[in-house]
Amino acid sequence: MTSIRDVAKLAGVSPATVSRVMNNTANVDSVKRQRVEQAIKETGFKPNEVARSLYKKSSRIIGVIVPNIENPFFNELAGAIEEECDKKGYRLTLCNSNNDLEKEKRNMNLLSRMNADGIILMTNQKEIKEEVRKCQIPVIMLDRQVGTGSEIAYIQSDHYMGGRMAMEHLLDCGCRNIVQMSGPNRFSSARQRFQGYTDVCREREVTAVTLECEYDYEDGLKKAEELIERYPDTDGIIAANDMVAISVYKVLTKKGYRIPQDIQLIGFDNINLSRLFTPEITTIEQPIAQMGQEAVKVLTDYIEGREIRRQNVFPVRLIPRETTVEKPANK
Amino acid sequence: MTSIRDVAKLAGVSPATVSRVMNNTANVDSVKRQRVEQAIKETGFKPNEVARSLYKKSSRIIGVIVPNIENPFFNELAGAIEEECDKKGYRLTLCNSNNDLEKEKRNMNLLSRMNADGIILMTNQKEIKEEVRKCQIPVIMLDRQVGTGSEIAYIQSDHYMGGRMAMEHLLDCGCRNIVQMSGPNRFSSARQRFQGYTDVCREREVTAVTLECEYDYEDGLKKAEELIERYPDTDGIIAANDMVAISVYKVLTKKGYRIPQDIQLIGFDNINLSRLFTPEITTIEQPIAQMGQEAVKVLTDYIEGREIRRQNVFPVRLIPRETTVEKPANK
Numbered sequence: 001m002t003s004i005r006d007v008a009k010l011a012g013v014s015p016a017t018v019s020r021v022m023n024n025t026a027n028v029d030s031v032k033r034q035r036v037e038q039a040i041k042e043t044g045f046k047p048n049e050v051a052r053s054l055y056k057k058s059s060r061i062i063g064v065i066v067p068n069i070e071n072p073f074f075n076e077l078a079g080a081i082e083e084e085c086d087k088k089g090y091r092l093t094l095c096n097s098n099n100d101l102e103k104e105k106r107n108m109n110l111l112s113r114m115n116a117d118g119i120i121l122m123t124n125q126k127e128i129k130e131e132v133r134k135c136q137i138p139v140i141m142l143d144r145q146v147g148t149g150s151e152i153a154y155i156q157s158d159h160y161m162g163g164r165m166a167m168e169h170l171l172d173c174g175c176r177n178i179v180q181m182s183g184p185n186r187f188s189s190a191r192q193r194f195q196g197y198t199d200v201c202r203e204r205e206v207t208a209v210t211l212e213c214e215y216d217y218e219d220g221l222k223k224a225e226e227l228i229e230r231y232p233d234t235d236g237i238i239a240a241n242d243m244v245a246i247s248v249y250k251v252l253t254k255k256g257y258r259i260p261q262d263i264q265l266i267g268f269d270n271i272n273l274s275r276l277f278t279p280e281i282t283t284i285e286q287p288i289a290q291m292g293q294e295a296v297k298v299l300t301d302y303i304e305g306r307e308i309r310r311q312n313v314f315p316v317r318l319i320p321r322e323t324t325v326e327k328p329a330n331k
Numbered sequence: 332m333t334s335i336r337d338v339a340k341l342a343g344v345s346p347a348t349v350s351r352v353m354n355n356t357a358n359v360d361s362v363k364r365q366r367v368e369q370a371i372k373e374t375g376f377k378p379n380e381v382a383r384s385l386y387k388k389s390s391r392i393i394g395v396i397v398p399n400i401e402n403p404f405f406n407e408l409a410g411a412i413e414e415e416c417d418k419k420g421y422r423l424t425l426c427n428s429n430n431d432l433e434k435e436k437r438n439m440n441l442l443s444r445m446n447a448d449g450i451i452l453m454t455n456q457k458e459i460k461e462e463v464r465k466c467q468i469p470v471i472m473l474d475r476q477v478g479t480g481s482e483i484a485y486i487q488s489d490h491y492m493g494g495r496m497a498m499e500h501l502l503d504c505g506c507r508n509i510v511q512m513s514g515p516n517r518f519s520s521a522r523q524r525f526q527g528y529t530d531v532c533r534e535r536e537v538t539a540v541t542l543e544c545e546y547d548y549e550d551g552l553k554k555a556e557e558l559i560e561r562y563p564d565t566d567g568i569i570a571a572n573d574m575v576a577i578s579v580y581k582v583l584t585k586k587g588y589r590i591p592q593d594i595q596l597i598g599f600d601n602i603n604l605s606r607l608f609t610p611e612i613t614t615i616e617q618p619i620a621q622m623g624q625e626a627v628k629v630l631t632d633y634i635e636g637r638e639i640r641r642q643n644v645f646p647v648r649l650i651p652r653e654t655t656v657e658k659p660a661n662k
Contacts, residue, residue: 061424069410070603072403079400082427086434091441093392094425096413103417110422217607243607250609272401273604276548276574278581 002043011039062090062299063111063119065104069096071216072271073241073288074122077142080292081120088300090117101125112136118299121151124187138302142295145188153298155312157286159189162316163196166238166266166284169318171204173264174327175236178206179227181213181220181248183240190240193268197238213240220247228255235263242267242274245281245323265323279322287314333374342370393421393630394442394450396435400427402547403602404572404619405453408473411623412451419631421448432456443467449630452482455518469633473626476519484629486643488617490520493647494527497569497597497615500649502535504595505658506567509537510558512544512551512579514571521571524599528569544571551578559586566594573598573605576612576654596654610653618645 008015013032020028021036028036039045062085066074078094085092093116095107104123108131111119118138121128126146132139133150141154163180170178180197183190194210201208209231213223220239224247228234239245245267249259257263259279267274270285294312301308320326339346344363351359352367359367370376393416397405409425416423424447426438435454439462442450449469452459457477463470464481472485494511501509511528514521525541532539540562544554551570555578559565570576576598580590588594590610598605601616625643632639651657 069413070407075406076401078425079427082400082425083429086427091424091445092426093422094409094413095422096410096417098414114422246607246609250607253609276577276581277608278577278584 002045004045007036007039007043007045010043011035058117058303059115060090061093061111061114061116062296063093063095063107063114063116065095065097065107065111065119065121065123067097067099067122067124069094072243072273073269073286076271076288077122077292080289081296084293084296088296090296090300097123097125099124101127104128105131108132108135108139117303120295120299126186138299140295140299142291143189152302153308153310153312155291155295155298155314156189157291157314157316159192159316160196162268162284162286163193164200165196165316165318166193166268167197167200169266169282169320169324169326170236170238170264171200171206172326173236173260173324175264176206177209177231177233178236178238179209179211179231179234180238181223181227181240181244182210183213183215185212187215213244215241215244217243217247220244221251224248224251228252228257237263237265239265239267242269242271242281242283245283246273246277249277249279249281249323260323260325264325267323270319274319275321282321282324283319285317285319287317290314333376335376338367338370338374338376341374342366389448389634390446391421392424392442392445392447393627394424394426394438394445394447396426396428396438396442396450396452396454398428398430398453398455400425403574403604404600404617407602407619408453408623411620412627415624415627419627421627421631428454428456430455432458435459436462439463439466439470448634451626451630457517469630471626471630473622474520483633484639484641484643486622486626486629486645487520488622488645488647490523490647491527493599493615493617494524495531496527496647496649497524497599498528498531500597500613500651500655500657501567501569501595502531502537503657504567504591504655506595507537508540508562508564509567509569510540510542510562510565511569512554512558512571512575513541514544514546516543518546544575546572546575548574548578551575552582555579555582559583559588568594568596570596570598573600573602573612573614576614577604577608580608580610580612580654591654591656595656598654601650605650606652613652613655614650616648616650618647621645 004015004018008018018036021033064081066078082092097104120140120142122142123144129146138152141151143156145154182194198208211223211227213219237248239248245265259265267281267283270283274281274283291314298308335346335349339349349367352364395412397409400406413423428435451471451473453473454475460477469483472482474487476485513525529539542554542558544550568579570579576596590596598612598614601614605612605614622645629639
């Protein structure tokens with residue numbers, strides 16, 4: 001591999017001069033500059049990225065920490081982040097915390113020691129707050145808020161409106177005995193959706209019935225069994241997210257219920273899978289790709305010294321599909 | 332942040348001495364060594380990972396290039412790789428090539444300039460061969476073979492046996508008009524499975540009927556329409572993979588076919604989704620997690636100077652589920 005010394009030798013200058021030309025950090029007379037540029041061309045010299053990051057104090061690396069990469073929602077977010085990083089000339093270092101607080105802390109520490117330019121953090125851990133505060137590189141919170149404001153910005157969608165929309169849609173579909181499978185109460189997203197749901201219940205004078213459920217398929221299976229046993233006259237279910245909707249569908253069809261004829265069902269997220277599934281799942285869309293892009297945009301704007309917006313809340317949208325049927329009167 | 336200079340000052344030695352102690356690269360008398368170790372402790376000095384990688388010529392970074400991170404198969408592989416890297420103390424830099432040859436080349440180039448210790452490459456591009464040959468850091472091919480042997484090792488599953496097993500299973504389930512939706516003929520995996528399928532056809536004296544299909548959901552929808560139009564008496568379908576099986580299921584149910592009563596269906600891969608789907612999809616399992624772990628093991632063994640095996644072919648396994656029904660006689 002060509003080194004900076006080879007270039008310097010060919011150009012008849014010192015390695016320091018080559019570095020000055022390449023990084024544009026000091027004046028070099030134009031004759032020498034030309035000789036260096038010619039030598040770089042001839043040797044095909046590629047500056048070593050690690051050496052460059054030391055010099056420039058920027059590694060062009062963005063660290064992304066996800067709670068679980070195999071969860072389609074985070075996976076789609078990571079995909080959007082990677083694409084945007086690539087467009088902007090940053091590399092992405094992906095860390096999977098597996099919902100393990102210690103691993104999350106270790107990852108933040110390592111990314112900071114790697115000279116990453118910043119971190120996009122998706123976390124379920126409230127306790128990470130302190131780590132975010134101490135972190136020596138900028139941190140963006142994506143999808144979840146945990147902090148006391150030590151992150152430089154956060155990006156999430158409008159969970160409150162999502163909670164409202166899901167309930168309003170099921171009512172418009174004629175459901176009267178609706179159960180909300182809320183996400184875990186320890187997450188702000190779940191609390192905000194619950195608030196939206198109960199506000200609609202109050203306004204439309206229906207009783208709120210809620211069952212807490214993790215945002216995952218396995219717990220969805222368990223809670224769906226419990227739901228249908230405790231509330232056998234249910235005719236509408238708001239699943240905690242699309243993965244939970246998929247598990248509810250499985251449990252109910254095994255028990256002989258038809259969806260949407262007997263029980264209508266709505267998810268949350270609009271992961272790709274909700275469209276690929278048969279029947280296609282009605283859901284509340286979070287703009288996953290846009291949120292991922294925005295996280296990279298805000299972070300790189302910050303890194304490169306541009307102004308940023310601290311709070312970024314994206315609107316959600318109802319996507320009616322095959323697991324619900326709106327009554328003609330409401331169309 | 333504490334620098335090496337701060338540590339040196341406190342210990343009353345030169346920064347070079349601190350570096351020698353930390354990296355254990357030269358003899359330092361024991362009194363100085365103790366003073367340095369004490370100073371590191373007192374200052375809480377954390378060596379900068381980038382600086383260390385320059386020095387040690389190892390960045391502890393492994394680059395992973397996937398053709399499409401949102402494809403569940405690659406996503407699950409990436410998840411397994413990340414977990415194993417973490418266990419072994421390596422960071423993972425994830426690149427998504429989006430099946431774009433130029434982006435793939437750019438990624439390989441960048442990873443090499445970043446001083447990554449090696450690359451785990453999943454690719455659909457035959458043309459990448461030359462890039463692998465020229466690459467200055469070790470490359471492992473995962474899932475696909477493209478090379479002329481310039482990769483240091485490859486890891487894949489036994490596609491030939493997979494092709495055989497799928498066909499044998501449908502025959503054991505009593506199907507007589509079986510269509511194989513083969514993967515794209517440009518991929519070795521598809522050619523090997525096709526070979527397995529046709530060998531069984533010859534042995535069991537059935538006519539081979541094949542329809543080429545990309546390994547993705549969208550093409551699956553299109554090819555399923557074509558299949559059922561061209562071969563209306565089909566009673567068994569071997570889908571190119573699980574995503575294609577999910578699209579076949581959608582097309583067939585929309586047309587009023589019942590699965591498995593009218594047409595039996597088998598996928599390939601055993602992605603998580605094949606179990607979460609309703610009905611649960613019969614499939615040929617590739618040991619995804621093990622393959623990802625093995626890729627990291629082989630690469631790090633190579634990096635750390637241990638002996639490695641160049642060819643790593645994992646056995647596949649039939650996972651009978653709800654889209655096929657074995658005849659009692661065969662049980």
